[in-house]
Amino acid sequence: MALLEVDSLKIAFELTGGKRLKAVNGISFSLDEGETLALVGESGSGKTTAALSLMRLLPKNAVIDGGEIRYKQRDVLTAPEGMIQKLRWKEIAMIFQGAMNALNPVLTIEKQMVEAILLHETVSNEAAYARAEMLMRRVEIDPKRLKQYPHQFSGGMRQRVMIAMALACEPKIVIGDEPTTALDVMVQAQIFELLESLKKEMGLSMILITHDLSILGDICDKVAVMYAGEIVESGSVEAIYEDARHPYTQKLLAAYPIIGKKRGLPDFIPGQPLDMTKPVQGCAFYSRCHKAMPICLSRPPLRTVEGAHQFLCHLEGEA
């Protein structure tokens, strides 16, 4: 049984002037225990909105237009606020993008870590502090630095602190929202290695929100590629890397320069992302697709390649 299931979730934002921005348009995915799923998409694809909705952290102007989120068979969207507060951090924790702003600047790291432990668990203060120290050691930071404030850490260190904090209550699922985006490649690799080992150690499930398709091989099991609020293709990382079927996925994969491949300019996708405040007719990728046909102006079907590998396209899709 899946740990987390999302079923045709739809989310819109109500903007000033009566406009509606449809950020997420009916996405479905599931996450098993110990599994890592990547939600991949470029800016405006709705991936962060989707992630925030899993913990019901959406801003006030967001409206759920339909669909369901089930964690351990319980409905998340309709649960009372008190239940959700117990779910947060204890069951599902989050590593935010840019830990500089996500950490409270006037509180010590220790305080921010311990408060979460004390909120969710009935342990003594000493035990909570001891766990904080243990966590710091685990993410390879001197526990003495618990007494320091966020601004005293480098970017990579802050992200490690954020990871330690996310693990404080031993959650089942950790959501990483672009956890390495602002970091250097070397530090990014270090963070992924750390996450990978922590995952194995603690049997964590993870959802990785990222714009970077190229890093999936380091840490993920399966991928959902998002475009304009929809999942256009999903499957195992191998399937996406080696047998991508959706034209967007294919083109996106070809947009990365890869060392070892033939030298030369990578591919690109002409045009611009959709204006999500306007209604979409048919396939959302139509205007930028190099294989667009007249039929693409009607809704594309969801096709299954094999197993969990699915894509949303009128074309049969050849590798």
Next chain:
Amino acid sequence: MDALIELKNVTVKFPVKPSFIDVLKGKPQRVVHAVNGVDLTVMPGEIIALVGESGSGKTTLGKAINALHPSEVVGGTICFEGEPIFGTDGKLKPGYREKVAMIFQDPYQSLNPKQTIEKIVAEPLMIQQKNLSRDKMRASVVTALEQAGLTPGESFLNRYPHELSGGQRQRVVIAGALIVKPKLIIADEPVSMLDVSIRSEILKLLMELRERQQIAYLFITHDIALAWAIADKIAVMYLGTILEYGSAENVIQSPKNPYTQALIEIMPKMKMRRSEKRALLTGEMPDPIDLPKGCVFQSRCPRAADGCMHEKPKLTLVGEAHYSVCECQLEEMRVNE
């Protein structure tokens, strides 16, 4: 062919603003060694990629070539077409800024939100050719916009940056550089803030401009794979020092320096490698205030020997037009099958 730009032993040292107490105590002035003795030559129409992590001094070096630092913090000589860019009086030679333009990283930040596209693109002319008539200026702006792929140029003149997409903005930035008809463009991470799907579009434009106008590029990037894709030569920088330099093929396919090897090693390969072990550098780049005595990379180098701690290694020829400060192989390297 004569070199377009030639750097000889270029250093950039920023004095650290001393605290009040330090002044009272008479502590010696501390210095950030951002760039430490770089030699580099750019030929006309050549693309050189300067690769390094943040803090490696790559952007500082780019700005030094663009004469953006006050001349007193820059040491060594920078020659443009054989002539030093600073006169003996420490002043920048006139006309230099029309030959060397810079493109900045963030297309959202490098355009003034209060200005129209016309004004943004015309800015270099407003500064450098104050007597130009309005009509002529507008004609140049339109030409530059169209060269940068924004057609028809007229339709963009009265628009504001926030009305454009990220890719279009970066094209505006490029148009603003083209308008002075430069021979060298220093491109500081020109595509790193853009969505991956449109990056190559911008890169393609830059390559086309080189073909058409013989523009040389100093391409500053943290992404060694990108450098591999577009550059003729690659220089790998660490802590203000070039550790390895040579043709893209040589540097990528037979890297001699352990740091280059580590950088290549961690680049995404678009395949599963979760179970594979790999050589991963630990720690972070040290503070450029107190430079280590020997090799700048010693503190993180898995192969650092005693000699590396004491003597500063020099770039030496390690292959055909291929230089490196050392020739150590990291273990577990599997470069380019």
Next chain:
Amino acid sequence: MKENQFIKQFLKNKMGVVGFSMLVIFILIALFGPMIVQYDPQVFGERADVLNPPSAAHWLGTDDLGRDVFKALIAGSRVSLIVGVAATFISMFIGTSVGIFSGYLGGKTDNVLMRITDVFLVLPWLPLMLVLAALLGSNIWNIIFVIGITGWAGTARIVRAQTLTEKERQYIERSKSFGASNLFIIWHHIFPNVFPLVFANTILVTATSILSETTLSFLGMGDVSKPSWGTTLHFAFESGALSNKAYWYFMPPGVCVLLLVLAFTLMGFALDEIVNPKLRQR
């Protein structure tokens, strides 16, 4: 943000619209009022006219010298507005220049300018004004000068802080890379981008300036030949209108000051919410 967008946002803000309408009314009164209603503070009324309650002849009654309170209010509106706006102009000019140059040039210039600003920030403004007004004499231009010269320090600090953010922007760097001079950058890049903040601040400083003028005049430092609302209040208080329960004498000028200052404050707050995106209502 483009101008028409800015206006649209402002029109959506209830506080801003209310404040703006109130201000327009006061400006109309100040502009045309004195043309319609003649008032000469040197002409006193008959003994029978002293401290009369409101009547058809005197809509708001008369003061202790038999002068019409309503007419005094109309005449005072012009003085209060002129002094408030002119003094603000001086404050903003000094404050913005000091702030921009201090922030942009940095280093020693910044240090010197900021230490001067510190001095002006801590000088107790009301006593200083009183002393200066006493020193220079009570004429309207001196009052404008005094309020203007004591009110710029806060603005300088705010503008400096904003300039510090502005000067780190990449388009400044870009401009420098083309060889732009400091003045070019300040004029083309820094000023247009700190302007919205300066504008919002101007409105709030105007409110303060009007209050300062009223206070100065109330304390007897006003220009008696050009009586403002504060002057009227001064005479009301000195003549014991309070103990005589001559509400028509001391209430209306105060209400006028309150409404005018409120108009500016409301607008300033509305502008602040537009300029400072973090305060914007989602």
Next chain:
Amino acid sequence: MNRKYIVKKLFYACITLMGVLLINFFLFRIMPGDPVSMLVRNPNANIETVEKMKAAYGLDKSLAAQFVTYVSSMFIGDFGTSFHYNMPVMKVIGDRVFATILLVGTAEIIAIIFGTFLGIVAAHKRGTKLDVGALSFSLVTYAMPSFWLGILMIAFFSGFLGILPTSGMTSPSLYFAVGMQRASDIAVHLVLPVLTLALVLLGEYMLVMRSSLIEVLTEDYILTARAKGFDDKTILKKHALPNAMIPMATLVAMSLGFVIAGALQVETVFSWPGLGRLMYDALQNRDYPLLQGIFFITSMCTIGTNLISDLLYGYLDPRVKE
């Protein structure tokens, strides 16, 4: 907070102090009507007398020497003799300090408590009727000249209701009263001036608290706190307020310095025998030594509170490095 920051701020405060002294020195040097120039204008005064006079006031020395004498006498608390009271300025001021501190202190405490509270409530319930009400109230008190508010208070509480005294600090009939009787008499006289001053301050505090808190509530770390499972109240108390209080605390500390001088309006209206009233009288009487003394003292207060505000900021915000 580190030592560098403290030393730097102390150093700046000293520079500011010197600036203030300089202005104070020249301002009163060019004021018309100092005793010597008064004498010079007198046709009967002979040159000898004038010279003697000048020597007595040190006016024959160079400007720099005069300044040094002036500064050193300021620091030993020698402000000269009041023309009007014919007593040392220090003594005259000393007699009045208590009244001002009592007035300002009480008003500040009330304003801080209610201003902060209202600001928090308004920000927390942003957009509701409660917010609009609190906001309107604050904007109105903020826009009101404080002396006029005082007049309204007098008109309402004394004139209309006739329940509270309108002026002074004590009743003439109880002039010689001591102990509880005196204390309660002062307390009754204190109500209106304190209320007036508190209302004026409260408006500003509420507005600052409100916008500061609203700004903090949009920060990313508030989202983190929500993600951790805290309820709104805890987030407000433990995460938002410690940040939002920083500008508030520094503002309060800073405004404390201004209030002492700013109480002048309220003291004038209520004939409260404090420093403000004293200053106003000194100005009317052209009592320059006294004026200079008060000016110096109030400036010192502002410099002091400014320094406190800076240090408080350094203490509350760990990000302050230098």
